[in-house]
Amino acid sequence: MNILVVDDERDIQALFEQRFRKEIREKNHEFAFAFSGEDALAYLSQNHNKTELILSDINMPGMTGLELLKQIKQKYINPPPVVMMITAYGDAENFNTAKQLGADDFITKPVDFTYLKEKLKI
Template identity: 60%
Template sequence: MKILVVDDEKDVRVLFEQRFRREIRSGELKFSFAYSGEEALTYLHEHFSEVVLILSDINMPGMSGLELLRHIRQDYPVPPPPPTVMMITAYGDQHSYDEAIRLGANDLLTKPVDFAALKEKLHSLSAL
């Protein structure tokens, strides 16, 4: 399963590569990283049909994760099947959750990310 992680914090790459070392090594998961909403859109323009899941931070300078989500849902209608989009926020407030769901997010995770719970979600997605 190909996953695009979008976060302005560059150390997120090392964190994901450490936490999913086994799944990456086995080829079960493949991660790509974008460090802004704009960079994510450029990546998706070139690789959209490959991406199964997008994990995006909401609070980023420039284009926010919610703006990115709006672009994804407007610019990439089916087919191919749209990717699952999970938004990540340091603020577990109801407004962010409601806005993310309204814009088409499939789930909302809070920081710090619970990697055990995320692994379970990824396993259930890859079983579909």
């Protein structure tokens, strides 16, 4: 599966690459990383056909995750990529807004990778 991870924290790349090292080695998943909403849109304009899942943080400088979500859902209708938002625990406001904007799923920070992997299998 081709996954785009969007987060302004640079260490997120090292974390995902280590957490999914087996899957990457066995070529089950392929990861791309964007460190801002703008980066993510630039990447998608080139690669939206192969990107199947987008994992995005919400609080980011510049374009927020919610704005990114809105734009993705407007631009890429066919085929629509699955967008999973990473929200802070208990942040009902962002959760509801993201849901309204069409987010497909949610995971909370700190990310539980076992749980995330279970989700990816389905």
